[in-house]
Amino acid sequence: MPITINLRREFEFTGNDENNDPCLFPRHTANHVFVQAFGFRTKTIASEQPRYLAFPFIVKLGTSLVGIYSEGDSHANSDRQIIIRSDDGGVTWQSTVFFTAATGAFNFSLLESLLTDGQSVLLKVWTVKNVSGVFSATQNSTVSFGGLTYALWSKAVDAPGGKLFRTGYASNGTGTQTALFESSDGGLTWVGKSVIFLSGSLLFNEADIVNTTGTNWLAVVREDSGASNPLYRANSTDGGDTWSAATIFPASAINGRQPNLTKMSDGSILLATGDRSGTSGYGGSAGDQVVGFDTTGITLFRSTDNGANWSFRTRLSPMFSTDGGQPYVNETNSGTINVVFYTRVMTKSSPVIASVTMTYANL
Amino acid sequence: MSVNLSPIGGAAAQFFDNNGNPLAGGKLYTYAAGTTTPRAAYTTSAGNVPHTNPIILDSAGRVPGGQIWLTDENVDYKFLLETSTSVLVGTFDNIPSVISGSAADIVYLPAGTGAVATTVQAKLRETVSVKDFGAVGDGLSDDTDAINSALGTDQTIYFPDGIYLFMGNIDALMARDLLGSGKVRYDGFDYPVERKAALNALWAGEFRCWQMAHALASGSTQRVQCPAGVTNARSGFAVGTTMLHVQGTHRQDALRIQRNATTGSTAFHTVVMNLTREETKTLAGGSCILQFHAIKSDGHTGTMPVCRVQYSLEPEQPILEAAGTYTNGNVNVVSESVALSTAGRPKQAPYFYGFDLPADAVQVAVVFEVNFSGIAGAADYIELDGVSVHPGAAPANILQESFSALMLKGKSRYQASYPYAAPRGASTQQGSVSAVASNTQINFAFAINARFETPMATVPQFLFQSPISGTESRLMNVDTGAFINGLGFALSDSGAVITNNGAATAGNRYLCHWTAQVIF
Numbered sequence: 001m002p003i004t005i006n007l008r009r010e011f012e013f014t015g016n017d018e019n020n021d022p023c024l025f026p027r028h029t030a031n032h033v034f035v036q037a038f039g040f041r042t043k044t045i046a047s048e049q050p051r052y053l054a055f056p057f058i059v060k061l062g063t064s065l066v067g068i069y070s071e072g073d074s075h076a077n078s079d080r081q082i083i084i085r086s087d088d089g090g091v092t093w094q095s096t097v098f099f100t101a102a103t104g105a106f107n108f109s110l111l112e113s114l115l116t117d118g119q120s121v122l123l124k125v126w127t128v129k130n131v132s133g134v135f136s137a138t139q140n141s142t143v144s145f146g147g148l149t150y151a152l153w154s155k156a157v158d159a160p161g162g163k164l165f166r167t168g169y170a171s172n173g174t175g176t177q178t179a180l181f182e183s184s185d186g187g188l189t190w191v192g193k194s195v196i197f198l199s200g201s202l203l204f205n206e207a208d209i210v211n212t213t214g215t216n217w218l219a220v221v222r223e224d225s226g227a228s229n230p231l232y233r234a235n236s237t238d239g240g241d242t243w244s245a246a247t248i249f250p251a252s253a254i255n256g257r258q259p260n261l262t263k264m265s266d267g268s269i270l271l272a273t274g275d276r277s278g279t280s281g282y283g284g285s286a287g288d289q290v291v292g293f294d295t296t297g298i299t300l301f302r303s304t305d306n307g308a309n310w311s312f313r314t315r316l317s318p319m320f321s322t323d324g325g326q327p328y329v330n331e332t333n334s335g336t337i338n339v340v341f342y343t344r345v346m347t348k349s350s351p352v353i354a355s356v357t358m359t360y361a362n363l
Numbered sequence: 364m365s366v367n368l369s370p371i372g373g374a375a376a377q378f379f380d381n382n383g384n385p386l387a388g389g390k391l392y393t394y395a396a397g398t399t400t401p402r403a404a405y406t407t408s409a410g411n412v413p414h415t416n417p418i419i420l421d422s423a424g425r426v427p428g429g430q431i432w433l434t435d436e437n438v439d440y441k442f443l444l445e446t447s448t449s450v451l452v453g454t455f456d457n458i459p460s461v462i463s464g465s466a467a468d469i470v471y472l473p474a475g476t477g478a479v480a481t482t483v484q485a486k487l488r489e490t491v492s493v494k495d496f497g498a499v500g501d502g503l504s505d506d507t508d509a510i511n512s513a514l515g516t517d518q519t520i521y522f523p524d525g526i527y528l529f530m531g532n533i534d535a536l537m538a539r540d541l542l543g544s545g546k547v548r549y550d551g552f553d554y555p556v557e558r559k560a561a562l563n564a565l566w567a568g569e570f571r572c573w574q575m576a577h578a579l580a581s582g583s584t585q586r587v588q589c590p591a592g593v594t595n596a597r598s599g600f601a602v603g604t605t606m607l608h609v610q611g612t613h614r615q616d617a618l619r620i621q622r623n624a625t626t627g628s629t630a631f632h633t634v635v636m637n638l639t640r641e642e643t644k645t646l647a648g649g650s651c652i653l654q655f656h657a658i659k660s661d662g663h664t665g666t667m668p669v670c671r672v673q674y675s676l677e678p679e680q681p682i683l684e685a686a687g688t689y690t691n692g693n694v695n696v697v698s699e700s701v702a703l704s705t706a707g708r709p710k711q712a713p714y715f716y717g718f719d720l721p722a723d724a725v726q727v728a729v730v731f732e733v734n735f736s737g738i739a740g741a742a743d744y745i746e747l748d749g750v751s752v753h754p755g756a757a758p759a760n761i762l763q764e765s766f767s768a769l770m771l772k773g774k775s776r777y778q779a780s781y782p783y784a785a786p787r788g789a790s791t792q793q794g795s796v797s798a799v800a801s802n803t804q805i806n807f808a809f810a811i812n813a814r815f816e817t818p819m820a821t822v823p824q825f826l827f828q829s830p831i832s833g834t835e836s837r838l839m840n841v842d843t844g845a846f847i848n849g850l851g852f853a854l855s856d857s858g859a860v861i862t863n864n865g866a867a868t869a870g871n872r873y874l875c876h877w878t879a880q881v882i883f
Contacts, residue, residue, distance in 0.1 A: 011855065024851040026821075031681070033824050041690060317678055345723060345725070
């Protein structure tokens with residue numbers, strides 16, 4: 001008998017287990033009823049100790065998941081990018097070197113059967129395009145807008161008129177601000193469209209956006225000056241031309257780093273973050289593994305009212321350091337998501353690229 | 364050729380005439396003892412270059428090369444020494460090529476102040492080596508008689524490096540003080556003779572905590588009773604077998620997996636003992652040994668059970684797969700068909716299998732896949748007895764933990780307010796928790812804290828029931844005997860809160876039983 005869920009609370013669910021016994025079960029991925037209720041699965045996609053694997057960037061192309069991550073000797077010191085691809089919803093992955101920094105060489109082999117003639121895909125700062133079977137990569141790391149130089153960051157999302165949107169952030173001398181960028185050529189070039197987050201000395205940087213309904217958009221951004229890893233939000237009702245003032249999420253409810261927003265097939269919105277506010281990141285500095293609720297990790301929230309209200313936090317994976325995160329959510333089948341992120345599985349090991357597959361309707 | 368240094372002129376020797384002058388150009392003949400038949404002497408310890416015969420001494424009366432070596436064939440020599448003009452200086456007959464004598468005649472003086480001299484023989488006889496009695500130690504030759512002869516002494520028995528095939532009483536052998544790096548090969552397994560003591564990291568394999576069996580309502584045909592820490596693979600939990608606590612072959616506590624009589628189901632019954640991340644830490648990053656005893660019944664119908672050890676590098680997870688494997692990242696490091704007998708193995712000769720566990724292993728589990736065939740008779744079972752895992756490379760003497768310590772570990776998987784041995788839903792108020800309603804509001808007219816005696820392995824599934832009826836998510840009004848719906852809150856690995864979810868009567872007392880379980 002399938003698990004049924006009645007009440008969804010911060011720490012637990014009420015419902016009936018497989019034996020139809022009414023019970024409480026926790027919002028915890030090691031609990032057997034939770035695993036059964038959400039079809040929860042994990043998979044370590046890549047681990048190359050002591051190499052540092054990080055910053056995955058995963059998109060869906062057709063029915064395949066494809067993306068790249070950084071590999072190097074230490075944090076933000078990558079010497080190559082690895083491309084990964086799954087054709088079975090994240091159960092198995094194939095990989096190869098996508099870009100080698102020392103030579104500037106690209107390997108497009110895993111994209112060849114996915115990109116049709118004329119189609120392009122954005123992977124971090126590279127836009128890969130197939131023109132009559134010839135693949136090329138165009139790099140756009142930064143864009144000038146309003147007198148500032150922005151670092152492009154988020155994934156590209158479809159915008160009206162066949163355009164693409166993505167975000168970037170820049171230092172303005174007082175703080176940092178986040179802006180929306182637009183591409184009319186499939187991601188080969190980007191121009192500034194609007195400033196999303198700007199407020200005095202606040203340090204807005206990594207942001208993601210999602211189209212909620214019609215011309216309404218929601219943006220969520222990381223801010224680095226406040227305690228507890230705060231996240232802010234802003235809304236646009238005019239297709240991204242203008243944005244509401246930044247509003248902070250209550251950190252006890254929603255916080256983290258590297259926000260990722262995704263619109264689901266049922267109309268709901270998922271927000272995934274790299275949550276660095278738990279104890280394992282701090283306690284872990286002594287080399288300890290801390291296992292429990294209050295660990296840093298990868299967290300997931302769901303909104304069924306276009307971002308007005310959000311579910312309680314569900315921690316998908318512990319992190320065992322403050323260095324990890326950047327979750328990327330993709331809906332593989334209706335109602336099922338795959339989330340790729342990077343994390344340390346032990347405090348003193350190097351991060352790995354890992355993933356979770358689960359259903360989201362009952363979050 | 365093996366050679367020995369000659370007693371005469373062996374090394375750096377100098378020969379003189381009868382006037383005390385160096386025997387320059389002197390001649391030294393070597394013959395077979397008592398004859399004039401030449402017998403070769405050699406220039407070096409390699410024994411491959413003979414001296415001239417006679418050996419012509421140099422101007423200082425020394426042997427060219429400075430050494431004389433004799434054959435190791437235990438034959439005697441005759442030496443004849445002459446001057447350079449062939450004047451006889453001396454004849455030395457019956458000189459042995461091998462120095463012989465009794466170890467009882469050779470004095471041995473141990474080092475250290477106050478040391479007392481003894482003989483080499485006495486010293487060597489302080490221990491008895493199985494090779495003293497002809498043991499071969501090649502793993503093929505039957506060394507049983509030699510070992511039994513050694514057992515006939517009352518001394519410490521030494522096993523030099525080697526594998527000694529033994530078919531005698533291994534319990535009696537292992538009960539003795541044994542020394543050495545040798546191993547005893549007994550019935551297919553090689554046991555080091557020196558056995559260390561170890562704690563069992565696989566505490567569930569002791570089969571001494573049966574909280575779940577008692578607390579879950581179960582009948583003899585249901586396979587839901589099991590010792591704490593033991594999980595049964597889901598599909599293997601289907602129908603037709605029962606898990607029983609029985610007296611084992613060597614211990615008081617053992618687990619029997621028995622197919623119910625007349626049952627035709629041949630579904631595997633897969634028993635899994637899964638360790639948490641915390642419990643795995645004691646094993647990760649080294650070599651480990653799984654050891655156990657097991658028997659089968661005369662009426663056991665299946666093929667031999669398969670024993671597995673599996674681990675996963677993925678985040679902590681419960682066992683939910685039909686085969687008892689980890690859902691995520693399962694890796695088998697042991698997979699053995701275990702040849703069971705009805706009598707079982709001697710106590711000191713358990714089944715054992717070694718494996719290496721990576722340092723980043725998050726979980727490890729021991730699995731027994733028990734299979735059956737045909738229609739079950741009255742006794743179609745196997746029994747597991749003393750299943751243990753410890754760090755190391757050889758079987759160990761497993762130290763027994765106290766019952767209270769094991770019960771606490773068992774409570775990391777299952778806890779209940781019921782008295783130990785009372786099944787869930789039992790018609791009893793004993794051990795129940797209760798509170799008096801302070802008002803009539805639907806929630807929190809009262810709140811009952813259910814605290815777990817030790818934190819559970821992970822946050823558990825939590826159920827509560829009204830006593831007497833056993834209906835879940837209800838409480839009983841003690842004052843009226845009526846029932847009221849309840850609701851649980853604030854579930855963690857350390858406890859939960861139970862309150863009312865229906866209108867309460869102020870001043871009335873409400874009570875319930877609770878259970879918390881981690882199916883791991």
